[in-house]
Amino acid sequence: MEHDFELLEELTEARGVPGYEDRIREIVRREFDETVDRVRTDAMGNVVGTIEGIGDGNESADGSESDDGSESDDGSESDDGSYSVAVAAHMDEIGFMVKHVTDEGFLQVDALGGFDPRVLRAQRVTVHSDDGDLTGVIGSVPPHTLTEEQREKKDEVEDVYIDVGLDGDAASEQVAVGDLVTLDQTTVEMGELVTGKALDDRVCVFQLLEAARRIEDPDVTIHFAATVQEEVGLRGAQALGVDVDPDLAIALDVTVANDVPQIGDESKQVTEVGEGTAVKLKDSSVITNPKVNRRLRDVAERREIDHQLEVLPAGGTDTAGFQNTHGAKPVGAISIPTRYLHTVTESAHVDDIDAAIDLLVAFLETETGENDYTL
Structure with missing residues (x-):
């Protein structure tokens, strides 16, 4: 990779299910401290790192920042008339919450996000309890003992039982209802791909952080937003x-x-790995603004950034969270093609990651606030 693999590794291997993104939030705030003008976290846990636009009158003649009241006492952005762009990537990953501990010490869980139950058999997990992290496994009954009815039964998330290697009393003492569970996997380079858990969407949090590092003196104000609870309904982006x-x-x-x-x-x-970043045209939650995605494509063509078009038949993104939350807004999206989504072996091509970062930086560097995105 051209960029910081250790940071990507840290982001993807850290744990943070919807509503409990604390560990990721700490990393994001640490990285923002060195690259943006100000950082804030809201009541939901969204982290916003803002770089002031030089075209917005936010810098005085001597180079110091002017006190224009751009942030109110409650931390929200005030309407000072400056043009602003929000760039959002979500921090949360799919996981579970414990809902019951059986008398025998097995854990039953409720899903936080969309799982394909077929991929859950024989997975190793971490249970995050108040007393520390516990290793567990999602058991799979040996095929030797399955009845014909059991062989034909369709896998369901509600049928998942987690074995933490403890009897009922010990499990009840160490695990409580409401404790969180995440899947285990390390992040490694595999040929020309990076593979691991939670590339959805930590690889794009990485993209966002790298763009914030490279952007200098933009014409417009940019709010780099690491959002929460995307996997359970785009909730963080809607609030932002x-x-x-x-x-x-x-x-x-x-x-x-x-x-x-x-x-x-x-x-x-939908897309192919190694063919460049993807410019989203639609998914099941949004149809992106045609003028925005046209400009994304024009920028990619001028800068000779490899790209492809994305028409996603199912699945939603934070794009929709911004589109009409507070009146109609022009929205666009940059995607990273990834194999095996919502598994612990999500895999993306290093060149596509680099292309996604390059396109985002080029788009933001050339945004003046004068482009007409109305339809």
Whole structure:
């Protein structure tokens, strides 16, 4: 990779399910401290790092920042007439919350986010309790003993039991209802790919942090937002749509790359890894603004950044969270093609990650606030 693999590794291996993104938030705030003009966290846990635009009158003749009242006493952005862009990537990953501990010491859980139950068998997990982290496994009954009925039964998330290696009394003492569970996996480079858990959407949090590091003296104010609770309904972005109230919003997320042998129909691949970053045209939650995605494509073509178009038939992103939360807003999205989404082996091409960062930086560096995105 051209960029900081250790930071990407740290982001993806850290744990943070919807509503409990604390560990990721600490990393984001640490990185923002060195790259943005100010950082704030709201009541939901969204982190916003703001770089003031030099075209907005936020810098005086001697180079010092002027006191223009751009932030109110409660930390929300005030309407000072400056043009602003929000860039959002979500911090949360799919996981579980413990809902019951059986008399035998097995844990039953409620899903936080969308799991394909087929991929949960025989997975190792971490249970995050008040007394510390516990290792557990999602057990799978050996095929030797399955009845025909059990063989034909469809996997369901509610049928998941987690074994923490303790009897009922010990498990009840160490694990409580409401404790969180995340899947275990390390992040490694695999050929030209990076693979691990939670690339959705930590690889785009990485993209956001790298862009904030590279942006200097933008014409417009940029709010880099690491959002919460995307996996359970775009909730953090919806709140920020009101609080930040940007003139333009760009969401960053992974997208489906079904360029694998199991998918024979090329029309169902959506994107291909190694073919560049993706400019989103639609998903099931949003149709992006045609003028915004046209400018994204123009910037990519002028800068010779590899890119492809994304038409995603199912799945939503923070893009929709900003589109009409506080009146109509022009929105666009930059996606990173990723194989095996919502598993612990999510895989993205290093060149696509670099292209996504390059496109975001180029788009923001050339945004003057004078582009007409009205339709």
